[in-house]
Amino acid sequence: MKTKDTKNNLVEKPNRIYGERKNFGEEVLSKELGEKYVEYRKKWIKASKRKIVTDFPLYVQIEHVGRCNLRCSTCINGTDVLRENYTKGITKPLNIKLYKKILNEAKKYNCPSIAFHNNDEPLLLKDLAERIRMAKDAGFLDIIITTNANLLTPERTRQLLDSGITKLSFSLDSWNKEDYEKIRKGGKFDIVLKNIEYFLKEKKRMNLRLPITRATCVLTKFTYKDMEKFRNFWQKRVDIVEFQNLQVLKGHTENLLPPGAKIDNTFICNNPWEQVVIRPNGNVLPCCSFYGGGLILGNIKNSSIYEIWHGQKMKKIRKELLRNNFAFSPICKMCSETFYTL
Numbered sequence: 001m002k003t004k005d006t007k008n009n010l011v012e013k014p015n016r017i018y019g020e021r022k023n024f025g026e027e028v029l030s031k032e033l034g035e036k037y038v039e040y041r042k043k044w045i046k047a048s049k050r051k052i053v054t055d056f057p058l059y060v061q062i063e064h065v066g067r068c069n070l071r072c073s074t075c076i077n078g079t080d081v082l083r084e085n086y087t088k089g090i091t092k093p094l095n096i097k098l099y100k101k102i103l104n105e106a107k108k109y110n111c112p113s114i115a116f117h118n119n120d121e122p123l124l125l126k127d128l129a130e131r132i133r134m135a136k137d138a139g140f141l142d143i144i145i146t147t148n149a150n151l152l153t154p155e156r157t158r159q160l161l162d163s164g165i166t167k168l169s170f171s172l173d174s175w176n177k178e179d180y181e182k183i184r185k186g187g188k189f190d191i192v193l194k195n196i197e198y199f200l201k202e203k204k205r206m207n208l209r210l211p212i213t214r215a216t217c218v219l220t221k222f223t224y225k226d227m228e229k230f231r232n233f234w235q236k237r238v239d240i241v242e243f244q245n246l247q248v249l250k251g252h253t254e255n256l257l258p259p260g261a262k263i264d265n266t267f268i269c270n271n272p273w274e275q276v277v278i279r280p281n282g283n284v285l286p287c288c289s290f291y292g293g294g295l296i297l298g299n300i301k302n303s304s305i306y307e308i309w310h311g312q313k314m315k316k317i318r319k320e321l322l323r324n325n326f327a328f329s330p331i332c333k334m335c336s337e338t339f340y341t342l
């Protein structure tokens with residue numbers, strides 16, 4: 001995760017890395033959720049700048065299902081060998097007992113934000129809406145989902161609109177059917193459009209301000225020329241339109257880079273100050289990078305999140321990253337060399 005651009009910018013400037021959270025409806029959420037939300041965002045800014053280590057992560061990103069219905073060419077799930085390695089030993093969704101354990105601990109520390117996806121598809125989780133409600137009952141303020149929307153049926157739409165999510169991001173990666181289906185392999189553009197239109201219509205009909213909706217596009221050789229078209233199409237429909245730079249999977253996806261894209265040598269990582277990622281097998285990671293799957297800090301079956309957050313491994317990672325020394329870990333080194341800018 002990069003920190004250089006902390007200024008809120010809704011459209012033109014691509015995100016530094018997927019997962020970066022810029023202005024995702026801050027004004028509306030401050031109004032809807034009040035002082036607690038404002039306080040959390042103030043802390044978030046300090047943590048993002050790596051100025052504080054909070055008592056407990058501000059953001060718990062949970063990979064509940066650990067698999068995906070698509071094989072996007074940009075993603076770890078789109079390359080067989082990488083997907084097999086990443087999902088090795090993951091056969092079932094996160095057990096509900098472990099999930100309750102996470103929620104109990106998060107409640108104790110008033111953890112403000114949670115997400116229901118990592119490198120997987122949250123709508124594959126049958127009891128997603130129920131798990132969201134459980135998170136709401138545990139006191140989470142900011143409840144975030146990123147989805148490919150292929151499985152966003154009218155029934156799932158109604159469940160989600162009743163569940164209490166605050167932010168819903170639709171990953172589209174193209175404004176047209178041809179490129180969409182080339183990039184988002186297995187996805188059906190017409191179905192996605194229909195699903196999202198229905199969601200937005202229902203939200204309007206129910207007169208809901210939340211969730212804040214966002215359409216995102218990862219910039220590849222297929223899409224970098226079409227930012228204007230993507231924005232024009234989506235800004236009439238959703239609250240926020242956002243472009244994201246491509247993180248390359250070394251040795252696999254360089255061919256997707258827009259012409260002239262350069263390695264971004266201003267990379268700074270701030271994930272370990274903001275969040276933990278929890279995988280379906282209970283493994284805890286310090287980041288949502290594709291490469292982060294190899295940085296296992298511990299497992300919630302035998303440790304608390306608090307212990308992991310303040311543990312030696314996490315401390316070492318923060319210490320080295322603060323000096324921008326990525327070479328201390330082959331994983332961070334590789335990750336730091338895979339961010340490109342236009």
Ligand SMILES: C[S@@+](CC[C@H](N)C(=O)[O-])C[C@H]1O[C@@H](n2cnc3c(N)ncnc32)[C@H](O)[C@@H]1O
Nearest residue numbers: 018074075118119120121146147148171246247
């Ligand atoms: C990995 S997906 C997981 C959630 C869900 N399956 C989806 O696609 O929305 C999370 C986000 O990562 C983005 N993404 C995929 N490959 C990427 C890459 N190589 N670089 C940057 N972002 C990427 C996706 O477009 C999506 O918005």
Ligand code: SF4
Nearest residue numbers: 068070072075077148
């Ligand atoms: S839908 Fe999301 S998780 Fe699935 S392959 Fe595409 S980017 Fe990856």
Ligand code: SF4
Nearest residue numbers: 001269287289332335
């Ligand atoms: S792999 Fe290392 S450098 Fe990359 S996001 Fe994770 S912690 Fe940061």
